[in-house]
Amino acid sequence: MDRKKLRNTLFLLVLLFLIIIGIGTYWRGLPVIDHNNNDNKPSRVKIGLSLATLQEERWKRDRDYLEEKVVECGGEFISLSANNDHNLQVRQVQYFVNNKVDVLIIIPQDLDRLAEAVEIAKRAGIKVISYDRLIRNADLDLYISFDSTKVGELMAKRLTEEVPSGRYVIINGPRTDHNCYLINQGYRNVLIPLIEKHKIEIVHEKWADNWLPEKAYATISQLLLDGVGFDAVLAANDGLASGAIEALSEWRLAGKIPVTGHDADLSACQRIIEGTQLMTVYKPIRQLAYRAAELAILLAENKEIKTNSQAVFNGKNYIPAEIITPISIDQTNINIVIEDDFHRLEDIYRNIPKPVKQL
Numbered sequence: 040m041d042r043k044k045l046r047n048t049l050f051l052l053v054l055l056f057l058i059i060i061g062i063g064t065y066w067r068g069l070p071v072i073d074h075n076n077n078d079n080k081p082s083r084v085k086i087g088l089s090l091a092t093l094q095e096e097r098w099k100r101d102r103d104y105l106e107e108k109v110v111e112c113g114g115e116f117i118s119l120s121a122n123n124d125h126n127l128q129v130r131q132v133q134y135f136v137n138n139k140v141d142v143l144i145i146i147p148q149d150l151d152r153l154a155e156a157v158e159i160a161k162r163a164g165i166k167v168i169s170y171d172r173l174i175r176n177a178d179l180d181l182y183i184s185f186d187s188t189k190v191g192e193l194m195a196k197r198l199t200e201e202v203p204s205g206r207y208v209i210i211n212g213p214r215t216d217h218n219c220y221l222i223n224q225g226y227r228n229v230l231i232p233l234i235e236k237h238k239i240e241i242v243h244e245k246w247a248d249n250w251l252p253e254k255a256y257a258t259i260s261q262l263l264l265d266g267v268g269f270d271a272v273l274a275a276n277d278g279l280a281s282g283a284i285e286a287l288s289e290w291r292l293a294g295k296i297p298v299t300g301h302d303a304d305l306s307a308c309q310r311i312i313e314g315t316q317l318m319t320v321y322k323p324i325r326q327l328a329y330r331a332a333e334l335a336i337l338l339a340e341n342k343e344i345k346t347n348s349q350a351v352f353n354g355k356n357y358i359p360a361e362i363i364t365p366i367s368i369d370q371t372n373i374n375i376v377i378e379d380d381f382h383r384l385e386d387i388y389r390n391i392p393k394p395v396k397q398l
Contacts, residue, residue: 084114084142085139085140086109086116086335087135087144088146089128089143089146089156091123091147094249101328105144108332114335125149125152129153141165142180142335145157150172153174157179161178166338168180168181169184180359181359181361182360184360185363186364187221187222188221191225194273195225196367198273198317201317206268206270207240207271208245209241209244210273210279211223211246212246213246214246243267252279252282257282273299275300281310294315301319301322301365309387311373320366320368346359346361348361
């Protein structure tokens with residue numbers, strides 16, 4: 040090997056040596072990462088929501104408000120809807136188990152049969168909140184809802200003010216929803232004294248499966264076809280009210296026979312302004328959902344929760360309860376839902392012609 044090649048070889052060896060030393064120095068200056076140590080990485084609380092349905096307008100709001108608050112509190116949120124299918128809702132609980140949620144919020148399709156789903160979740164160490172509708176005979180950690188008996192009382196009270204004597208039709212929600220019994224009890228708290236005085240007569244009562252408006256439509260249509268006279272309709276929610284009013288409109292009776300509802304759906308608020316629906320009951324959903332999310336986070340973190348109501352017995356246990364008061368809404372105070380950002384004024388009055396200013 041000549042001297043030139045020897046020099047080049049020695050130069051390359053020295054350069055390689057320096058590079059190796061430099062790399063070693065660089066790596067020694069970097070922080071050591073221990074991928075097996077997660078002590079400094081607190082896991083996020085994971086909250087699941089199992090919805091019976093998204094059929095009614097309000098349930099989309101509940102879902103969105105719950106997610107908004109859970110995320111704001113630093114948690115993770117996942118939800119599924121069962122489309123009013125009890126068996127599907129039970130099966131979906133396994134999805135929440137597999138996703139290792141800390142707390143499962145359930146809006147049950149069936150008040151009795153969902154105890155099975157609660158048991159599946161509890162066996163997996165998941166805490167369970169019964170939301171808006173009570174699940175009976177189940178080991179729940181919390182029940183949060185509106186005062187449904189009060190909802191029924193508000194509807195009946197406003198209707199009896201409008202029609203203090205006459206023949207009433209009652210269209211309840213489904214028998215699978217615990218709230219329907221509470222709403223019905225609220226009706227009767229107001230109506231029974233008037234029935235006993237022979238001022239009011241219940242000429243027909245129907246329980247509508249899955250809160251389907253077509254059930255209310257069919258009931259009212261059949262009564263009218265059969266020549267059954269009536270003066271007022273207690274419809275248990277705005278969806279049922281819409282079905283009843285549709286049937287009345289076909290006989291040119293919409294607005295002449297008062298109809299109640301509840302949930303303060305946008306279409307119901309529009310009907311109130313138009314005069315075809317007497318009233319609705321507004322339930323501050325944001326308040327309910329935000330509070331449920333806050334309590335869910337506390338449960339997930341194994342912290343003490345404080346509720347504003349007495350415990351509710353569900354057939355198995357006394358369940359800690361958070362109960363929120365509803366508000367009666369008619370033409371005189373429709374501004375409440377606007378001021379609460381529940382609906383926009385321009386949406387409620389969308390189909391109402393604006394008054395022409397006089398010159």
